[in-house]
Amino acid sequence: KAHLDRITAVDGDVHAFLHVSDHALDVAADIDRRRAAGEALGPVAGVPLAIKDVLVTTDMPSTSGSRILEGYMSPYDATVVARSRAAGLVPLGKTNMDEFAMGSSTEHSAYGPTRNPWDLDRIPGGSGGGSAAAVAAFEAPLALGSDTGGSIRQPAHVTGTVGVKPTYGGVSRYGAIALASSLDQVGPVTRTVLDAGLLHDVIAGHDRHDSTSLKEAWPSFADAAREGARGDVLKGLRVGVIRELVDGEFQPGVASSFHTALEMMQAHGAEIVDVSAPHFEYGVAAYYLILPAEASSNLAKFDSVRFGMRVTPHASATVEEVMAATREAGFGDEVKRRIILGTYALSAGYYDAYYGSAQKVRTLIQQDFDAAFAAVDVIATPSAPTTAFRLGEKLDDPMKMYLNDVTTIPANLAGVPGISIPSGLADEDGLPVGIQFLAPAREDVRLYRVGAALE
Numbered sequence: 001k002a003h004l005d006r007i008t009a010v011d012g013d014v015h016a017f018l019h020v021s022d023h024a025l026d027v028a029a030d031i032d033r034r035r036a037a038g039e040a041l042g043p044v045a046g047v048p049l050a051i052k053d054v055l056v057t058t059d060m061p062s063t064s065g066s067r068i069l070e071g072y073m074s075p076y077d078a079t080v081v082a083r084s085r086a087a088g089l090v091p092l093g094k095t096n097m098d099e100f101a102m103g104s105s106t107e108h109s110a111y112g113p114t115r116n117p118w119d120l121d122r123i124p125g126g127s128g129g130g131s132a133a134a135v136a137a138f139e140a141p142l143a144l145g146s147d148t149g150g151s152i153r154q155p156a157h158v159t160g161t162v163g164v165k166p167t168y169g170g171v172s173r174y175g176a177i178a179l180a181s182s183l184d185q186v187g188p189v190t191r192t193v194l195d196a197g198l199l200h201d202v203i204a205g206h207d208r209h210d211s212t213s214l215k216e217a218w219p220s221f222a223d224a225a226r227e228g229a230r231g232d233v234l235k236g237l238r239v240g241v242i243r244e245l246v247d248g249e250f251q252p253g254v255a256s257s258f259h260t261a262l263e264m265m266q267a268h269g270a271e272i273v274d275v276s277a278p279h280f281e282y283g284v285a286a287y288y289l290i291l292p293a294e295a296s297s298n299l300a301k302f303d304s305v306r307f308g309m310r311v312t313p314h315a316s317a318t319v320e321e322v323m324a325a326t327r328e329a330g331f332g333d334e335v336k337r338r339i340i341l342g343t344y345a346l347s348a349g350y351y352d353a354y355y356g357s358a359q360k361v362r363t364l365i366q367q368d369f370d371a372a373f374a375a376v377d378v379i380a381t382p383s384a385p386t387t388a389f390r391l392g393e394k395l396d397d398p399m400k401m402y403l404n405d406v407t408t409i410p411a412n413l414a415g416v417p418g419i420s421i422p423s424g425l426a427d428e429d430g431l432p433v434g435i436q437f438l439a440p441a442r443e444d445v446r447l448y449r450v451g452a453a454l455e
Protein backbone atom coordinates (compact mmCIF):
# COMPACT_ATOMS: atom_id res chain seq x y z
CA LYS A 1 0.00 0.00 0.00
CA ALA A 2 2.84 2.34 0.88
CA HIS A 3 4.47 1.73 -2.49
CA LEU A 4 1.22 2.25 -4.42
CA ASP A 5 0.72 5.50 -2.49
CA ARG A 6 4.24 6.55 -3.34
CA ILE A 7 3.59 5.81 -7.02
CA THR A 8 0.44 7.95 -6.89
CA ALA A 9 2.42 10.76 -5.24
CA VAL A 10 5.49 10.91 -7.49
CA ASP A 11 4.98 8.99 -10.71
CA GLY A 12 3.18 11.88 -12.40
CA ASP A 13 6.62 13.56 -12.39
CA VAL A 14 8.95 10.57 -12.67
CA HIS A 15 6.92 8.42 -15.10
CA ALA A 16 8.74 5.23 -14.17
CA PHE A 17 5.65 3.08 -14.79
CA LEU A 18 3.79 2.32 -18.00
CA HIS A 19 1.24 0.26 -16.12
CA VAL A 20 0.42 -0.15 -12.43
CA SER A 21 -1.18 -3.41 -11.33
CA ASP A 22 -4.78 -3.13 -10.16
CA HIS A 23 -4.55 -6.30 -8.06
CA ALA A 24 -1.19 -5.99 -6.26
CA LEU A 25 -2.97 -5.54 -2.91
CA ASP A 26 -4.96 -8.75 -3.48
CA VAL A 27 -1.76 -10.66 -4.21
CA ALA A 28 -0.15 -9.19 -1.09
CA ALA A 29 -3.20 -10.07 1.02
CA ASP A 30 -3.02 -13.63 -0.24
CA ILE A 31 0.64 -13.86 0.83
CA ASP A 32 -0.38 -12.58 4.27
CA ARG A 33 -3.06 -15.25 4.50
CA ARG A 34 -0.62 -17.98 3.55
CA ARG A 35 1.90 -16.72 6.08
CA ALA A 36 -0.78 -16.58 8.79
CA ALA A 37 -1.77 -20.15 7.90
CA GLY A 38 1.77 -21.21 8.76
CA GLU A 39 3.09 -21.75 5.23
CA ALA A 40 6.88 -21.50 5.03
CA LEU A 41 7.52 -18.60 2.64
CA GLY A 42 10.88 -17.47 1.29
CA PRO A 43 12.80 -14.33 2.34
CA VAL A 44 11.24 -12.04 -0.29
CA ALA A 45 7.59 -13.15 0.02
CA GLY A 46 5.30 -10.13 0.10
CA VAL A 47 7.92 -7.71 -1.24
CA PRO A 48 6.76 -5.51 -4.16
CA LEU A 49 8.54 -5.86 -7.50
CA ALA A 50 8.64 -3.53 -10.51
CA ILE A 51 9.02 -5.31 -13.84
CA LYS A 52 10.62 -3.86 -16.97
CA ASP A 53 8.09 -3.89 -19.78
CA VAL A 54 10.41 -6.03 -21.94
CA LEU A 55 9.34 -9.00 -19.76
CA VAL A 56 6.01 -10.53 -20.69
CA THR A 57 3.27 -10.91 -18.08
CA THR A 58 -0.16 -12.52 -18.31
CA ASP A 59 -1.94 -10.03 -16.05
CA MET A 60 -0.56 -6.73 -17.39
CA PRO A 61 0.20 -5.47 -20.91
CA SER A 62 3.72 -5.94 -22.29
CA THR A 63 4.79 -3.34 -24.84
CA SER A 64 8.60 -3.24 -24.67
CA GLY A 65 8.15 0.54 -24.90
CA SER A 66 6.79 0.26 -28.45
CA ARG A 67 3.62 1.53 -30.09
CA ILE A 68 3.53 -1.65 -32.18
CA LEU A 69 2.75 -3.69 -29.02
CA GLU A 70 0.35 -1.20 -27.43
CA GLY A 71 -2.01 -3.13 -25.13
CA TYR A 72 -0.45 -6.48 -26.03
CA MET A 73 -1.37 -9.24 -23.56
CA SER A 74 0.96 -12.24 -23.41
CA PRO A 75 -0.47 -15.74 -23.07
CA TYR A 76 2.37 -16.70 -20.72
CA ASP A 77 4.67 -15.22 -18.06
CA ALA A 78 8.40 -14.77 -18.65
CA THR A 79 10.28 -17.39 -16.61
CA VAL A 80 11.73 -14.67 -14.34
CA VAL A 81 8.21 -13.37 -13.70
CA ALA A 82 6.86 -16.87 -12.98
CA ARG A 83 9.75 -17.49 -10.56
CA SER A 84 9.17 -14.12 -8.89
CA ARG A 85 5.49 -14.91 -8.38
CA ALA A 86 6.38 -18.37 -7.03
CA ALA A 87 8.73 -16.74 -4.50
CA GLY A 88 5.87 -14.54 -3.29
CA LEU A 89 7.11 -11.29 -4.81
CA VAL A 90 4.22 -8.95 -5.58
CA PRO A 91 4.29 -7.45 -9.10
CA LEU A 92 3.53 -3.74 -8.76
CA GLY A 93 3.59 -2.76 -12.41
CA LYS A 94 5.53 -2.54 -15.65
CA THR A 95 8.31 0.00 -16.06
CA ASN A 96 9.17 2.35 -18.89
CA MET A 97 12.05 1.72 -21.25
CA ASP A 98 13.54 2.76 -24.56
CA GLU A 99 11.59 1.11 -27.37
CA PHE A 100 12.70 -2.53 -27.62
CA ALA A 101 15.52 -1.65 -25.18
CA MET A 102 17.37 0.46 -27.75
CA GLY A 103 18.85 3.46 -26.00
CA SER A 104 20.68 4.89 -23.01
CA SER A 105 18.18 7.47 -21.77
CA THR A 106 14.60 6.06 -21.93
CA GLU A 107 13.82 8.96 -24.28
CA HIS A 108 13.17 6.46 -27.08
CA SER A 109 10.09 5.09 -25.31
CA ALA A 110 6.96 5.47 -27.45
CA TYR A 111 5.15 6.50 -24.27
CA GLY A 112 7.26 9.49 -23.27
CA PRO A 113 10.46 9.67 -21.23
CA THR A 114 11.11 8.73 -17.60
CA ARG A 115 12.77 11.43 -15.50
CA ASN A 116 15.63 11.00 -13.05
CA PRO A 117 14.31 11.38 -9.47
CA TRP A 118 17.54 13.17 -8.48
CA ASP A 119 16.85 15.92 -11.04
CA LEU A 120 13.72 15.81 -13.15
CA ASP A 121 15.44 17.59 -16.05
CA ARG A 122 17.85 14.69 -16.41
CA ILE A 123 17.65 11.23 -17.92
CA PRO A 124 17.36 8.13 -15.70
CA GLY A 125 19.61 6.14 -18.03
CA GLY A 126 18.45 3.49 -20.43
CA SER A 127 17.11 1.42 -21.69
CA GLY A 128 15.83 0.41 -18.24
CA GLY A 129 15.35 3.93 -16.91
CA GLY A 130 11.90 3.07 -15.57
CA SER A 131 13.09 0.26 -13.33
CA ALA A 132 16.02 2.29 -11.97
CA ALA A 133 13.93 5.43 -11.41
CA ALA A 134 11.20 3.40 -9.65
CA VAL A 135 13.78 2.00 -7.22
CA ALA A 136 15.59 5.34 -6.75
CA ALA A 137 12.29 7.18 -6.11
CA PHE A 138 11.19 4.58 -3.52
CA GLU A 139 8.25 3.55 -5.71
CA ALA A 140 9.50 -0.05 -5.57
CA PRO A 141 12.15 -1.75 -3.43
CA LEU A 142 13.14 -4.23 -6.14
CA ALA A 143 12.98 -4.20 -9.93
CA LEU A 144 13.81 -6.44 -12.84
CA GLY A 145 15.74 -5.12 -15.82
CA SER A 146 17.44 -6.43 -18.92
CA ASP A 147 20.98 -5.66 -20.02
CA THR A 148 22.11 -6.08 -23.62
CA GLY A 149 24.81 -3.40 -23.60
CA GLY A 150 24.38 -1.78 -20.20
CA SER A 151 20.65 -1.22 -19.72
CA ILE A 152 20.74 -2.38 -16.11
CA ARG A 153 24.14 -1.02 -15.08
CA GLN A 154 24.08 2.45 -16.68
CA PRO A 155 20.63 3.36 -15.27
CA ALA A 156 21.87 2.14 -11.87
CA HIS A 157 24.93 4.40 -12.23
CA VAL A 158 22.91 7.56 -12.96
CA THR A 159 20.24 6.93 -10.30
CA GLY A 160 22.41 5.84 -7.35
CA THR A 161 21.08 2.28 -7.38
CA VAL A 162 22.58 -1.20 -7.68
CA GLY A 163 22.30 -3.09 -10.99
CA VAL A 164 23.57 -6.53 -11.91
CA LYS A 165 24.03 -8.11 -15.31
CA PRO A 166 24.44 -11.84 -14.63
CA THR A 167 26.69 -14.20 -16.59
CA TYR A 168 25.18 -14.87 -20.02
CA GLY A 169 22.93 -17.90 -19.59
CA GLY A 170 22.67 -17.48 -15.83
CA VAL A 171 19.11 -16.17 -15.94
CA SER A 172 16.44 -17.35 -18.37
CA ARG A 173 15.62 -15.13 -21.34
CA TYR A 174 12.31 -16.94 -21.96
CA GLY A 175 9.64 -14.27 -22.18
CA ALA A 176 12.14 -11.41 -22.41
CA ILE A 177 11.20 -9.77 -25.73
CA ALA A 178 14.47 -10.30 -27.59
CA LEU A 179 16.68 -7.39 -28.62
CA ALA A 180 19.96 -9.18 -29.42
CA SER A 181 19.76 -12.78 -28.32
CA SER A 182 23.50 -13.38 -27.93
CA LEU A 183 23.83 -10.35 -25.62
CA ASP A 184 20.56 -10.10 -23.63
CA GLN A 185 20.50 -10.95 -19.92
CA VAL A 186 17.84 -10.28 -17.27
CA GLY A 187 18.93 -9.06 -13.84
CA PRO A 188 18.09 -7.12 -10.65
CA VAL A 189 17.95 -3.37 -9.98
CA THR A 190 17.79 -2.56 -6.27
CA ARG A 191 18.96 -0.15 -3.57
CA THR A 192 21.46 -2.50 -1.89
CA VAL A 193 23.76 -5.31 -2.99
CA LEU A 194 22.03 -7.72 -0.60
CA ASP A 195 18.64 -6.89 -2.15
CA ALA A 196 20.09 -7.61 -5.59
CA GLY A 197 21.41 -10.94 -4.31
CA LEU A 198 18.02 -11.90 -2.89
CA LEU A 199 16.29 -11.17 -6.21
CA HIS A 200 19.06 -12.84 -8.23
CA ASP A 201 18.61 -15.98 -6.09
CA VAL A 202 14.93 -16.05 -7.11
CA ILE A 203 15.47 -15.70 -10.88
CA ALA A 204 18.71 -17.64 -11.48
CA GLY A 205 18.95 -21.19 -12.71
CA HIS A 206 18.39 -23.48 -15.65
CA ASP A 207 15.26 -23.17 -17.75
CA ARG A 208 14.50 -25.72 -20.42
CA HIS A 209 12.61 -23.01 -22.36
CA ASP A 210 15.87 -21.13 -23.04
CA SER A 211 18.41 -23.11 -25.05
CA THR A 212 21.26 -20.85 -23.89
CA SER A 213 20.42 -21.28 -20.22
CA LEU A 214 23.31 -22.76 -18.21
CA LYS A 215 22.83 -26.00 -16.29
CA GLU A 216 24.76 -24.47 -13.37
CA ALA A 217 23.64 -24.92 -9.75
CA TRP A 218 24.28 -21.37 -8.53
CA PRO A 219 25.47 -20.61 -5.01
CA SER A 220 23.38 -18.08 -3.07
CA PHE A 221 24.13 -14.53 -4.19
CA ALA A 222 22.49 -13.18 -1.03
CA ASP A 223 24.93 -15.25 1.05
CA ALA A 224 27.80 -13.85 -1.02
CA ALA A 225 26.56 -10.32 -0.26
CA ARG A 226 26.34 -11.14 3.47
CA GLU A 227 29.88 -12.51 3.35
CA GLY A 228 31.06 -9.35 1.60
CA ALA A 229 29.42 -7.11 4.16
CA ARG A 230 31.89 -8.45 6.73
CA GLY A 231 34.57 -6.54 4.81
CA ASP A 232 37.56 -8.84 5.01
CA VAL A 233 36.96 -10.13 1.46
CA LEU A 234 38.95 -7.17 0.16
CA LYS A 235 42.14 -8.43 1.80
CA GLY A 236 44.41 -9.76 -0.94
CA LEU A 237 41.75 -9.22 -3.62
CA ARG A 238 43.38 -8.43 -6.95
CA VAL A 239 41.46 -5.61 -8.68
CA GLY A 240 42.32 -4.96 -12.32
CA VAL A 241 42.20 -1.44 -13.73
CA ILE A 242 42.22 -1.25 -17.52
CA ARG A 243 45.19 0.77 -18.73
CA GLU A 244 43.47 1.77 -22.00
CA LEU A 245 40.49 3.37 -20.23
CA VAL A 246 42.15 6.69 -19.41
CA ASP A 247 40.76 9.33 -17.07
CA GLY A 248 40.31 11.78 -19.93
CA GLU A 249 37.39 9.73 -21.22
CA PHE A 250 35.41 10.40 -18.05
CA GLN A 251 33.74 13.42 -16.51
CA PRO A 252 36.14 14.62 -13.75
CA GLY A 253 33.74 13.77 -10.90
CA VAL A 254 33.26 10.26 -12.31
CA ALA A 255 37.02 9.71 -12.54
CA SER A 256 37.70 11.07 -9.04
CA SER A 257 34.92 9.01 -7.44
CA PHE A 258 36.42 5.95 -9.12
CA HIS A 259 39.89 6.65 -7.73
CA THR A 260 38.50 7.30 -4.26
CA ALA A 261 36.78 3.91 -4.35
CA LEU A 262 40.02 2.23 -5.45
CA GLU A 263 41.93 3.92 -2.62
CA MET A 264 39.33 2.71 -0.12
CA MET A 265 39.71 -0.81 -1.42
CA GLN A 266 43.48 -0.55 -1.21
CA ALA A 267 43.23 0.69 2.37
CA HIS A 268 41.36 -2.53 3.15
CA GLY A 269 44.01 -4.76 1.67
CA ALA A 270 43.05 -4.98 -2.01
CA GLU A 271 45.83 -4.96 -4.56
CA ILE A 272 45.23 -2.65 -7.55
CA VAL A 273 46.72 -4.20 -10.68
CA ASP A 274 47.22 -2.52 -14.03
CA VAL A 275 45.76 -4.74 -16.80
CA SER A 276 45.62 -4.30 -20.54
CA ALA A 277 42.48 -4.78 -22.62
CA PRO A 278 43.60 -3.38 -25.97
CA HIS A 279 40.38 -4.27 -27.81
CA PHE A 280 37.98 -2.83 -25.25
CA GLU A 281 37.82 0.43 -27.20
CA TYR A 282 36.47 -1.38 -30.29
CA GLY A 283 33.57 -2.78 -28.27
CA VAL A 284 31.13 -0.01 -29.18
CA ALA A 285 31.83 -0.37 -32.92
CA ALA A 286 31.46 -4.16 -32.86
CA TYR A 287 28.35 -3.98 -30.68
CA TYR A 288 26.57 -1.52 -32.96
CA LEU A 289 26.97 -3.99 -35.84
CA ILE A 290 26.15 -7.20 -33.94
CA LEU A 291 23.19 -5.72 -32.08
CA PRO A 292 21.39 -4.21 -35.10
CA ALA A 293 22.03 -7.42 -37.06
CA GLU A 294 20.40 -9.59 -34.39
CA ALA A 295 17.70 -7.00 -33.67
CA SER A 296 16.69 -6.73 -37.33
CA SER A 297 16.13 -10.48 -37.33
CA ASN A 298 14.33 -10.55 -33.94
CA LEU A 299 12.01 -7.69 -34.91
CA ALA A 300 10.94 -9.37 -38.16
CA LYS A 301 8.20 -11.07 -36.17
CA PHE A 302 6.38 -7.74 -35.83
CA ASP A 303 4.84 -8.20 -39.23
CA SER A 304 1.25 -7.00 -38.59
CA VAL A 305 0.03 -10.60 -38.57
CA ARG A 306 1.35 -12.34 -35.48
CA PHE A 307 1.62 -9.67 -32.78
CA GLY A 308 0.25 -6.28 -31.91
CA MET A 309 -1.02 -3.52 -34.13
CA ARG A 310 -2.15 -3.68 -37.73
CA VAL A 311 -2.56 -0.68 -40.01
CA THR A 312 -4.57 -1.23 -43.20
CA PRO A 313 -3.84 1.73 -45.47
CA HIS A 314 -6.78 1.11 -47.82
CA ALA A 315 -9.40 -1.56 -48.46
CA SER A 316 -7.55 -3.34 -51.27
CA ALA A 317 -4.10 -3.18 -49.63
CA THR A 318 -1.81 -6.15 -50.21
CA VAL A 319 -0.14 -8.05 -47.37
CA GLU A 320 3.09 -6.19 -48.10
CA GLU A 321 1.38 -2.81 -48.00
CA VAL A 322 -0.26 -3.65 -44.66
CA MET A 323 3.06 -4.81 -43.27
CA ALA A 324 4.88 -1.68 -44.44
CA ALA A 325 2.19 0.67 -43.13
CA THR A 326 2.13 -1.12 -39.76
CA ARG A 327 5.89 -1.02 -39.30
CA GLU A 328 6.03 2.59 -40.49
CA ALA A 329 3.46 3.63 -37.86
CA GLY A 330 4.42 1.17 -35.12
CA PHE A 331 8.21 1.56 -34.91
CA GLY A 332 10.01 4.69 -33.71
CA ASP A 333 13.00 6.28 -35.42
CA GLU A 334 15.72 4.55 -33.37
CA VAL A 335 14.20 1.14 -34.06
CA LYS A 336 13.98 1.87 -37.78
CA ARG A 337 17.57 3.13 -37.78
CA ARG A 338 18.83 -0.10 -36.23
CA ILE A 339 16.75 -2.36 -38.49
CA ILE A 340 18.22 -0.57 -41.52
CA LEU A 341 21.77 -0.80 -40.09
CA GLY A 342 21.28 -4.48 -39.25
CA THR A 343 19.82 -5.61 -42.55
CA TYR A 344 22.57 -3.68 -44.35
CA ALA A 345 25.32 -5.30 -42.25
CA LEU A 346 23.87 -8.74 -42.98
CA SER A 347 23.31 -8.25 -46.71
CA ALA A 348 25.16 -10.27 -49.34
CA GLY A 349 28.55 -8.78 -50.13
CA TYR A 350 28.77 -6.83 -46.86
CA TYR A 351 28.36 -9.68 -44.39
CA ASP A 352 32.08 -10.49 -44.06
CA ALA A 353 33.18 -6.86 -44.00
CA TYR A 354 30.77 -5.81 -41.24
CA TYR A 355 29.13 -8.62 -39.29
CA GLY A 356 32.08 -10.99 -39.79
CA SER A 357 34.62 -8.39 -38.66
CA ALA A 358 32.50 -7.46 -35.65
CA GLN A 359 32.38 -11.10 -34.59
CA LYS A 360 36.17 -11.28 -34.80
CA VAL A 361 36.47 -8.19 -32.59
CA ARG A 362 34.10 -9.89 -30.17
CA THR A 363 36.51 -12.84 -29.92
CA LEU A 364 39.44 -10.48 -29.33
CA ILE A 365 37.56 -8.79 -26.49
CA GLN A 366 36.81 -12.19 -24.97
CA GLN A 367 40.54 -12.97 -25.18
CA ASP A 368 41.36 -9.64 -23.50
CA PHE A 369 39.12 -10.65 -20.61
CA ASP A 370 40.67 -14.13 -20.41
CA ALA A 371 44.15 -12.64 -20.22
CA ALA A 372 43.14 -10.04 -17.63
CA PHE A 373 41.33 -12.54 -15.42
CA ALA A 374 44.42 -14.74 -15.38
CA ALA A 375 46.03 -11.94 -13.35
CA VAL A 376 43.14 -10.44 -11.33
CA ASP A 377 39.99 -11.53 -9.47
CA VAL A 378 37.78 -8.68 -10.67
CA ILE A 379 38.10 -5.72 -13.04
CA ALA A 380 36.93 -2.26 -11.94
CA THR A 381 35.84 0.61 -14.20
CA PRO A 382 33.67 3.67 -13.79
CA SER A 383 30.17 2.43 -14.71
CA ALA A 384 29.65 5.07 -17.41
CA PRO A 385 31.56 8.13 -18.71
CA THR A 386 29.25 10.83 -17.33
CA THR A 387 26.58 11.43 -14.72
CA ALA A 388 22.95 11.78 -15.82
CA PHE A 389 22.82 14.10 -18.82
CA ARG A 390 19.93 16.45 -19.56
CA LEU A 391 16.86 15.29 -21.43
CA GLY A 392 17.31 16.08 -25.10
CA GLU A 393 21.08 16.48 -24.82
CA LYS A 394 22.03 13.44 -26.92
CA LEU A 395 18.71 12.71 -28.59
CA ASP A 396 19.62 14.15 -31.99
CA ASP A 397 23.06 12.57 -32.11
CA PRO A 398 22.88 8.75 -32.08
CA MET A 399 26.67 8.50 -32.07
CA LYS A 400 26.93 10.45 -28.79
CA MET A 401 24.22 8.25 -27.27
CA TYR A 402 26.07 5.08 -28.40
CA LEU A 403 29.42 6.22 -26.98
CA ASN A 404 27.86 6.38 -23.51
CA ASP A 405 27.98 2.57 -23.53
CA VAL A 406 31.79 2.25 -23.81
CA THR A 407 32.30 0.79 -20.33
CA THR A 408 29.29 -1.53 -20.20
CA ILE A 409 29.25 -3.14 -23.66
CA PRO A 410 32.39 -5.35 -23.39
CA ALA A 411 30.79 -7.49 -20.65
CA ASN A 412 27.86 -8.34 -22.94
CA LEU A 413 30.16 -9.11 -25.85
CA ALA A 414 32.16 -11.50 -23.64
CA GLY A 415 29.20 -12.88 -21.65
CA VAL A 416 30.82 -12.02 -18.30
CA PRO A 417 28.86 -10.70 -15.30
CA GLY A 418 28.95 -7.08 -14.11
CA ILE A 419 27.62 -4.99 -11.25
CA SER A 420 27.25 -1.25 -10.82
CA ILE A 421 27.11 0.03 -7.26
CA PRO A 422 26.89 3.65 -6.07
CA SER A 423 30.32 5.19 -5.39
CA GLY A 424 29.26 8.67 -4.32
CA LEU A 425 28.25 11.94 -5.94
CA ALA A 426 30.20 13.86 -8.56
CA ASP A 427 31.80 17.06 -7.21
CA GLU A 428 30.76 19.24 -10.13
CA ASP A 429 27.03 18.43 -10.27
CA GLY A 430 26.16 16.47 -7.11
CA LEU A 431 24.70 13.62 -9.16
CA PRO A 432 25.18 9.90 -8.45
CA VAL A 433 28.15 7.99 -9.80
CA GLY A 434 28.61 4.22 -9.97
CA ILE A 435 31.60 1.92 -9.98
CA GLN A 436 31.43 -1.21 -12.10
CA PHE A 437 33.01 -4.56 -11.25
CA LEU A 438 33.36 -7.35 -13.79
CA ALA A 439 34.17 -10.98 -13.00
CA PRO A 440 34.89 -14.09 -15.09
CA ALA A 441 31.85 -15.94 -16.45
CA ARG A 442 30.04 -17.97 -13.76
CA GLU A 443 31.78 -16.00 -10.97
CA ASP A 444 28.86 -13.66 -10.26
CA VAL A 445 29.32 -14.32 -6.53
CA ARG A 446 32.54 -12.28 -6.59
CA LEU A 447 30.54 -9.21 -7.64
CA TYR A 448 28.25 -9.59 -4.64
CA ARG A 449 31.15 -10.09 -2.20
CA VAL A 450 33.09 -7.10 -3.50
CA GLY A 451 30.02 -4.90 -3.98
CA ALA A 452 28.74 -5.53 -0.46
CA ALA A 453 32.20 -4.96 1.02
CA LEU A 454 32.43 -1.53 -0.61
CA GLU A 455 28.82 -0.51 0.09
Ligand code: GLN
Nearest residue numbers: 101102103148149150151
Ligand atom coordinates in the same frame (compact mmCIF):
# COMPACT_ATOMS: atom_id res chain seq x y z
N1 GLN B 1 22.37 1.56 -24.66
C1 GLN B 1 22.53 0.29 -25.28
C2 GLN B 1 21.80 0.26 -26.60
O1 GLN B 1 21.24 1.24 -26.94
C3 GLN B 1 22.12 -0.78 -24.33
C4 GLN B 1 20.81 -1.36 -24.56
C5 GLN B 1 20.47 -2.48 -23.62
O2 GLN B 1 21.28 -2.92 -22.80
N2 GLN B 1 19.29 -3.00 -23.79
O3 GLN B 1 21.79 -0.70 -27.29
